[in-house]
Amino acid sequence: xxxxxxxxxxxxxxxxxxxxxxxxxxxxxxxxxxxxxxxxxxxxxxxxxxxxxxxxxxxxxxxxxxxxxxxxxxxxxxxxxxxxxxxxxxxxxxxxxxxxxxxxxxxx
Numbered sequence: 454x455x456x457x458x459x460x461x462x463x464x465x466x467x468x469x470x471x472x473x474x475x476x477x478x479x480x481x482x483x484x485x486x487x488x489x490x491x492x493x494x495x496x497x498x499x500x501x502x503x504x505x506x507x508x509x510x511x512x513x514x515x516x517x518x519x520x521x522x523x524x525x526x527x528x529x530x531x532x533x534x535x536x537x538x539x540x541x542x543x544x545x546x547x548x549x550x551x552x553x554x555x556x557x558x559x560x561x
Contacts, residue, residue, distance in 0.1 A: 524560050528553040 487495075511529045512518055520526070532549030539545065 524556045525553070528556050 507529065511523070511526045512520070514523070514525075528549060531552045532545060535548040536545040
């Protein structure tokens, strides 16, 4: 097997670019005591990031805002209701996946 050095260097560089931004803040923040307001604020970051990622997938298709005849939005609303009712990640994922599959088979 031939090793192409420029591809190996790209893989190593991509690994470092992916690894360092995750590790450096963790190392710095684990040594500094954060005030309570910062800890409260940081609790909302994962939810905000998830909402931004999911919201774009649910509402926007081909660069256009879709509110009607949107199968993904219907599946997302159903999944949200299941999540509120069950408070279970497993049931939410299973119900959301099944709902998206059924709606796509029926309407596409």
